[in-house]
Amino acid sequence: MSSRIRTELIEINMGPQHPSTHGVLRLVLTLDGEVVVDCKPDLGYLHRGIEKLAEMRTYVQFIPVTDRLDYLSSMLQNAAYVGALEKLGQIEVPDRAEWIRMIVMELQRIASHLIFYGSMGLDLGATTPFLYGMREREDIIDLFEMLCGARLTYNYFRPGGVSRDLPGGFYSKAKAYIAKQRERLKEYDDLLTNNQIFIGRMRGVGVISAEEAVNWSLSGPSLRASGVAYDVRKADPYSFYEKVNWQVITRNEGDSYARYLCRMDEIRQSLSIIEQALDMIPEGELKCKTPQRLKLPEGEVYHHIESSRGDLGVYIASDGSDKPYRLRWRAPSFVNLGALGRIVKGWKVADVVAILGSIDVVLGEVDR
Amino acid sequence: MTELTEKAIRDAFPDAIIETATDMDGVLNIKIDPGAIVPVCETLRSLGFDYLADLFATDRQDRIEVVYRLTALERNEKLVLRIYLDRDKPEVDSVTSVWKGANFLEREAYDLLGVVFKGHPDLRRILLPEDWEGHPLRKDYVIPD
Numbered sequence: 001m002s003s004r005i006r007t008e009l010i011e012i013n014m015g016p017q018h019p020s021t022h023g024v025l026r027l028v029l030t031l032d033g034e035v036v037v038d039c040k041p042d043l044g045y046l047h048r049g050i051e052k053l054a055e056m057r058t059y060v061q062f063i064p065v066t067d068r069l070d071y072l073s074s075m076l077q078n079a080a081y082v083g084a085l086e087k088l089g090q091i092e093v094p095d096r097a098e099w100i101r102m103i104v105m106e107l108q109r110i111a112s113h114l115i116f117y118g119s120m121g122l123d124l125g126a127t128t129p130f131l132y133g134m135r136e137r138e139d140i141i142d143l144f145e146m147l148c149g150a151r152l153t154y155n156y157f158r159p160g161g162v163s164r165d166l167p168g169g170f171y172s173k174a175k176a177y178i179a180k181q182r183e184r185l186k187e188y189d190d191l192l193t194n195n196q197i198f199i200g201r202m203r204g205v206g207v208i209s210a211e212e213a214v215n216w217s218l219s220g221p222s223l224r225a226s227g228v229a230y231d232v233r234k235a236d237p238y239s240f241y242e243k244v245n246w247q248v249i250t251r252n253e254g255d256s257y258a259r260y261l262c263r264m265d266e267i268r269q270s271l272s273i274i275e276q277a278l279d280m281i282p283e284g285e286l287k288c289k290t291p292q293r294l295k296l297p298e299g300e301v302y303h304h305i306e307s308s309r310g311d312l313g314v315y316i317a318s319d320g321s322d323k324p325y326r327l328r329w330r331a332p333s334f335v336n337l338g339a340l341g342r343i344v345k346g347w348k349v350a351d352v353v354a355i356l357g358s359i360d361v362v363l364g365e366v367d368r
Numbered sequence: 369m370t371e372l373t374e375k376a377i378r379d380a381f382p383d384a385i386i387e388t389a390t391d392m393d394g395v396l397n398i399k400i401d402p403g404a405i406v407p408v409c410e411t412l413r414s415l416g417f418d419y420l421a422d423l424f425a426t427d428r429q430d431r432i433e434v435v436y437r438l439t440a441l442e443r444n445e446k447l448v449l450r451i452y453l454d455r456d457k458p459e460v461d462s463v464t465s466v467w468k469g470a471n472f473l474e475r476e477a478y479d480l481l482g483v484v485f486k487g488h489p490d491l492r493r494i495l496l497p498e499d500w501e502g503h504p505l506r507k508d509y510v511i512p513d
Contacts, residue, residue, distance in 0.1 A: 044495040051480070052504050052511075087392070214418050214441060217469025228441065230419075235444050301392065302437065304421075313422050315435075326426045326505070338472035367495060 009037060016045050020123045020353045023363030027340075027352065034348045039341045043334075046367035054327035059085055059294045060159070062324075067153035069329065070365035072115050075108035075144075076307040077365075078157035083238060084303035084314040085159045089296045096284035097161035102239045103174070103277045104147070104156065105305075106270040110181070111140040112308035113263045113270075116360045120260060121192050123357040124201050129192045136184055139177045146170055159294055161287025174278055178271050185267065193264065202257035206343045206355035209254055216339035219332050220310025221262040222359050226254035232306035244276040256358035263360070295322045309333050309360060331365035370396045373415060373447060380411050395446045402434075402451040402460045409436070409449070409466045416440035417447060420467035425458075425477040427507045432458040432483060453483065462488035480505040 015026040024045035030038035050069065054062050066081045067074040079101060086093060093101075114133040121129030141151045146167045148156045156163055192198050208218070213226040223230055231248040233241040249265040251258040298320040304313035310332030317326040336359050343359075344352045374396055378385060384404035389397045400408055422437040436449040453460060462485035464470045474485040475494040482503035485491055493500060502509050 040490075044493075044497070047495045049504060211418075212468075215468050217420050217467065217473075230441055235439075299392075302422075311421060313437075315422075315424065317426055328422075328424045328426075330422045330424070334476075335469060335472060338469060342468070 007033070014349075014352065016042075020356065022119065022356070022361060023366075025337075025361070025363055025366070027356075029349065029352065031349065034350075036344050036347055036349065036352060039344045039352070041337055041340055043337070043363075044367050046363050048368065050368045051327050051329060054324050056323070058322045059296065059324065062327075063157065064153065064155040067155055068364060069331065069368060070112075070307065070309065070312075070333065070362045071152060072362050073108050073112045073308045074152065074154050075104045075156060076112075076305065076312065078154065079105055079239075080303065080305045080307065080312045080314045082157040082159055083305060084301050084316050085294070085296065087303050088299060088301035088316060088318060089159065089290075089294065091160045091290060092288050093161055094285035094288060095282055097286050098240055099277055099281040100162050100166060100286075101157065102241070102244075103274050103281070104144070104154075104162075105239070106273045106277075107140050107143060107174075109308045110267050110270045111137045113267050114140075116263055117188060117192070120357045120360075121198070123353050124198060126192065126195070126198065129188070132184070132188060132191065136181055139173075139180070143170065143174060143177065146173070158287055158290075160290045161285070163287075165286050166281075171278060174274065178275050181267070181271060185264070188264070193261070199257060201351075201354050202260060202358070203253075203255060205256045205351050206347060206358065207253070207255045208339070208343050212342070213254065213339070216342060217335050218310070218339050219335065220306070220308070221249075221266060222259055222310065222336050222339075224248065224250045225258035225262045227252040230311075232304055232311055236304065238303075238305060240277070240280075241273075243280070244273050246273050256354050259358040259360075293322050295320065304330065307332055309362065309365075310336060329365070329368055331368060333361035333363075333366045334368075337361050337366055370394075370445065370447075373412075373445065374398075376415055377408065377411065381408055384408060391448065393446070395448055397448040397450060399450045399452070402453055405449075405451060406461045406463060406466065409463045412438060412447065412449075413466050416442055416445070418442075420463070420469045420473070421446075423463075423470055423473035423477065425481040425483050425505075427455070427481060427505060429455070429507055431455055432481060434460065434477065434483060436463070458482060459484045459486060461486050462491075464488055479503070482506065 016024045026042040028040040066077040069077045114137040118130035118133030210227045229248045229250045246269045296318040300317045302315045313330030315328035316324050319325040384401045387399040417438040417440045419439040425434045432453040438447045477483045479493040
């Protein structure tokens with residue numbers, strides 16, 4: 001007589017309405033008890049057909065649309081797109097504008113990582129980190145508001161420069177913010193980084209080896225946490241990243257905690273980049289002259305930058321008109337999400353929340 | 369480095385290479401016979417191109433063009449592979465067996481441009497609903513009201 005209990009696999013939906021899916025994402029999980037046997041992400045709930053929209057807008061009209069891709073890193077979206085236009089159109093950018101760009105790009109990276117810090121805590125049941133992260137992010141948002149009037153969708157970059165100069169008081173406010181943020185990072189560490197419950201949920205969870213991370217095309221902190229020192233800012237330098245001192249942060253563990261620590265250390269690197277840049281910025285023009293109706297020569301271009309989430313690539317095929325013939329947006333979150341199914345396999349349902357949080361996707365750019 | 373890669377590929381696949389060029393970034397672009405995509409990719413991977421940075425398709429009206437952007441992370445060398453497919457029957461073997469990261473990227477090219485990647489483990493629409501008709505990034509796509 002057999003005493004075996006009959007068991008069967010069960011399929012459950014995590015999302016699309018779920019507090020930890022960071023937007024509208026549905027994960028179809030196949031479970032054996034509590035263990036994840038298979039995970040299929042179901043995307044597209046936010047799909048707006050942005051690549052198609054681009055074909056119907058002039059090059060300049062499309063800049064504000066880029067703000068709405070990864071809406072937590074709008075400045076970086078602006079930068080990737082405008083960078084591609086400048087490369088194909090061979091448009092020069094004045095030095096002052098390029099320094100300002102680097103400052104806002106790094107401020108944006110910190111703002112995005114602060115949201116990550118907060119939501120990572122929230123995902124695992126700690127509410128306070130979110131308040132801390134949002135509090136400091138507010139200072140960055142205030143700086144951006146001084147700069148361009150907007151708090152989320154900045155539309156700040158222009159082909160050949162930026163739309164406005166740094167306003168009076170920006171320098172001192174930015175310096176004060178850097179000092180404050182450095183102090184507050186210690187608080188963050190006390191609250192979350194060294195918290196035993198948090199470490200218990202994160203360390204050793206969702207490990208991916210360097211070889212696999214590369215094979216799955218991961219990028220950004222999610223790749224560097226597996227020990228691969230690939231950062232577009234170093235590998236394919238753009239802007240003035242070669243003129244300041246900073247390091248690519250890597251860790252070797254490849255687990256959720258390493259992905260968390262990478263981002264926290266990147267905040268420190270970004271603060272240092274901004275600090276140096278603020279003192280190196282020269283006087284000068286903000287924008288070179290470009291025609292009102294920008295036309296790009298026939299041909300194609302691929303430009304990529306290191307966004308807060310990874311390798312953000314923009315491909316433009318031009319037929320010589322004032323609209324792109326084809327625009328391709330290589331969104332790091334989309335590609336990183338492709339590896340989620342592999343990473344969560346064999347872990348428990350509760351770990352899916354930690355692992356998804358540690359990959360830090362934004363659905364606006366996943367779905368496009 | 370680029371010359372070595374070009375020579376290695378030419379030696380291994382004398383018949384599969386249709387054209388080579390260097391783009392504005394100084395990156396080698398190789399146009400190959402679509403039928404040879406998997407063996408070429410396997411060879412490139414063994415030459416160090418371990419990272420599939422991007423994969424996307426473009427409707428050029430007389431053909432569908434698929435672009436594979438590869439990086440050899442160790443030596444920071446880039447390479448672009450390009451294939452032309454018949455617009456009425458755009459089919460090519462999937463490279464998911466070489467790079468797992470191709471999974472989502474190929475599904476996207478299938479969804480938006482209708483490129484069929486043979487041997488893909490799970491070729492379904494990814495951004496649009498499963499019952500969607502047509503492929504929006506095709507130039508003759510009619511936008512529904």
